[in-house]
Amino acid sequence: MGYGLNEWVVIFAIYAFGGWLLESVYASMKRKRFVKRGFLTGVICPIYGFGAVLILGLFEWIQRTTPDPGWGLVLLFILSAIAVTVLEFAAGWMLEKLFQRKWWDYSQNRWNLYGYICPGFSLLWGGFALILVGVLHPAVEKLISSWPAFDYRIAAWLFMIDLVLDTTYTARAHLRDRHVICGLAEEMEEEYQRCVKELLEHEQVLRMADFIQHGRTTCLDHSLSVSYGSYRICKRLGLDYRSAARGGLLHDMFLYDWHEREPKRRWHGFTHPRTALTHAEACFCLNPVERDMILRHMWPLTPAFPRYPESYVITLVDKYVSLKEVFQGFRLVNRLPS
Secondary structure, X not given: OOOOXXXXXXXXXXXXXXXXXXXXXXXXXXXXXXXXXXXXXXXXXXXXXXHHHHHHHHHHHHHHHOOOHXXXXXXXXXXXXXXXXXXHHHHHHHHHHHHOOOOOOOOOOOOOEOOOEOHHHHHHHHHHHHHHHHHHHHHHHHHHHOOOHHHHHHHHHHHHHHHHHHHXXXXXXXXXXXXXXXXXXXXXXXXXXXXXXXXXXXXXXXXXXXXXXXXXXXXXXXXXXXXXXXXXXXXXXXXXXXXXXXXHXXXXXXXXXXOOOOHHHOOHHHHXXXXXXXXXXXXXXXXXXHHHHHHHOOOOOOOOOOOOHHHHXXXXXXXXXXXXXXXXXXXXXXXOOO
């Protein structure tokens, strides 16, 4: 292959765009609506670009050092699976540490490591390496070989400028969103802030911002509204307002998109309190009032009666906030131009 720097940048850009297109199409078909994938604002997924460049670099090295083509492909499969898995782990770990958010999560797959990687996807990366060098890249190579060298330089520079600007803009936006999320309680009472401070610093609680609850309201925003409303009412009534604040914030910690048209989401209204309680108990030590508030907040849709006055408060506040968000979203949709 023997590519120069400009050619490698163009190859990176092609596969980064191809990865974004593949993921967006798959996610859109799964959810039956357009879903834009990727960390950046633009239409690229850099991890696919880095993965493709890494695989092609390994292939070039194997061709020089391994005379047997059959063993070369076996070696390519193994080394690519290992190398891209390491890349995926590093990228997932870095993004979560910087922005307290996961852009992919393999926690439901067997033998995963912190949700960043799992053996199934490592094998998939190895298979992708064989498809890349055998099918995809020959077509890409034929396409770019027809470009003049001057075009390489222009395309490479334009892409690098766009990548730097996009990364800077997106990183600032995510950091600003994280600051806003962590500061949502700052305008509320100082005592309330102390009640929920531990929760709002936990990465799993912040993940609720990734899922829409009603209209355009995220699950985290909804839970904060329910939490603060329950806190104020319980404080006024002389009830356990600290548990109300904490239970209200964790009551919808189910951590999935319930709008997905899947059989397992069909009974979301009945099953999500138990899922939320499971997630909450995995992260925090809950008292009986907090557990009851999370588990029974959907009463009377779920038949089990709440056991504590604070649980009845959150049940009523949750219904009020949900209706308010639904009607706000309905009015917003109706104002959009047709």
